[in-house]
Amino acid sequence: MTELLRTVALAFGYQRHALTRPIDLALHGGEIVVVLGPNGSGKSTLFRTLLGIVAPVAGEVRWAGRPLAQHSPRELAECVAWVPQSPGAAFEFTVEQYVMLGRLGRLATGASPARADRDAVARAIERLGLEDFRERPLSRMSGGERQLAAVARALAQEASTLVLDEPTTSLDFGNQGRVLDVIASLADDGLGIVYSTHDPNHARRAGTRALVYLPDGETAFGAVNELVEPATLSRVYGVPVDGAHTADGRLVLAIAPALGGRFNR
Amino acid sequence: MIATASPTSRSGRLGWLPVLVLLAVALVATTLYALGSGRFELPLVEVLRILAGRAPTGDAASAPLAETVLWQVRGPRVFASLTVGAALAASGVALQSVFRNPLAAPDLLGVSAGAALGAVAGIFLGWSVVAIQGAAFVGGLVAVSIVYSVGTLLPLRDRTLSLVLAGIAIGSVLGALIALVKTLADPYTQLPAIVFWMLGSFASITASDLALLVVFAVIGAAPLVVMRWRADALALSDDEIHALGVRLPVLRLALVVGATLATSATVAAAGVIGWIGLVVPHAARLLVGASFARVLPVSMLLGAWLMLVIDTIGRSIGASEVPPGVLTALVGAPVLFALMLARARND
DSSP states (O other): OOEEEEEEEEEOEETTEESSSOBOOEEETTOEEEEEOOTTSSHHHHHHHHTTSSOOSEEEEEETTEEGGGSOHHHHHHHEEEEOSSOOOSSOOBHHHHHHGGGGGGSOTTOOOOHHHHHHHHHHHHHTTOGGGTTSBGGGSOHHHHHHHHHHHHHHTTOSEEEESSTTTTOOHHHHHHHHHHHHHHHHTTOEEEEEOSOHHHHHHSOSEEEEEOGGGOEEEEEHHHHSSHHHHHHHHSSOEEEEEOTTSOEEEEEOOOSTTTTOO | OOOOOOSOOSSOSSOHHHHHHHHHHHHHHHHHHHHHOSSSOOOHHHHHHHHTTOOOSSOTTTHHHHHHIIIIIIHHHHHHHHHHHHHHHHHHHHHHHHTTOTTOOTTTTTHHHHHHHHHHHHHHTTOOHHHHHHHHHHHHHHHHHHHHHHHHHSOOSOHHHHHHHHHHHHHHHHHHHHHHHHHHSOTTTHHHHHHHHHHOOOTTOOHHHHHHHHHHHHHHHHHHHHTTTGGGGGGSOHHHHHHTTOOHHHHHHHHHHHHHHHHHHHHHHHOOOOSHHHHHHHHHHHHHOSOHHHHHHHHHHHHHHHHHHHHHHHTTSSSSOOOHHHHHHHHHHHHHHHHHHHHHHHO
């Protein structure tokens, strides 16, 4: 598959203060990179840097083989779309109007949405099974439905990569599963996906590669099976993590009881 | 940070084309009525004949008078109130989008207060009417530039909040300066003129005032029309807007400058008239949903109609005219309250 994103010795943070050691990661079409790390370790800052909202402290972000700074806003929007943690809108749009926002970067100044834009919106809504919600105001949808609407908006943007900030946080169990299934099936369509989560089981369920934040600014980037396992996660979160295999052989991870109070504060 | 939603219903209860047609019909009917009514009554037939460029049917003595009343006195007044209503409503739509705040109005950015200070200072210094209008115009632009610069300099990550805070602070400074000029003004000659200006008036508008008003209102509304689709992005957070590929600073600047131009033009022509810019966009959203491209034209028609109705009532109900600013407040406050209740029932 084609390479969509590559970071070259990327250091990111605010005011020239890097949050981690330089990161080299790559994303190809059909891959899902899951980002795991403690609260405040800089997952959102990494995303803001990948999206060009904040400049890197050092190193480079390359989308579609070209440095980020060389892309116009519109070109960048065709490389990557963004789904925020708790999507919403200050004004009461219907789902259809909200999904249409994904097309705005492509409209010429002063132009109205054309047939192609309406078609892209219709396809995105169908892809996520939101046909019955077209005329529903976004504010009247559940958290899970709203998350799907935000994914539909990102799809309507027709970017080759989706970046999702903790898409399953604050969703119930069923909706977590639905969102993960959507993520996996979008990757099957050939999209590149980057998302963050606090649940390692989500990474194993919908993820091909993982970026994990270790103590002291270290990070590791590699296959999910190698990184999202008890020993590494214990280092990431500073609590003992163990796991067990289900009847069909999947590894399920959990926080283990503290050993002799070693992890108690 | 995203403020909570404005008081709107689903996607609007009515289709948006029927609403536009209905408003256009109401607008034409009210305009024809307003052109005919007043101390010098003109029947509808006469109004239509004069508008069509034909001689009035009335007796030879009153015919030229009828034409003068229509073209020189009542016409400019009626069309100025239409333009002011449309411009204030359009400014309200734009500013509520930019500030993601359904309570934003031209007053919030200090536009009205800045324009009023310019006008009041002009009256105090005994300037000519044209100079006073120019001062109002410049005052509005300077006020919004200060608000924008101060808001940009505030080290908050939430740019919208910093602009609102700057607007409130600068607005109260301008209010204090206006009060200061009032206390210094001659209580017999200047103060009544100042008070009159602060409440708005269409009574003394001439054809040339109208021309100036229309030109600047159109220039101010142009960027709003151009950005009518892109403006919907402003309902999202700054990061999301950026990721959509929309140039946020350009969008924000275009809407703020357009709204400022249009509002300053109304203050220069007719004084400070509150509430239209706040209430009308709410009503429009209730009718046709939140999409900017729909709210803008509906608000402009509704604002124009409402302003005309208010001015016509204001000059008809008593021996002396009731300033439009008084009536907009009397009508606007309960209407806003009703809209809030309608929204609460929807939720």
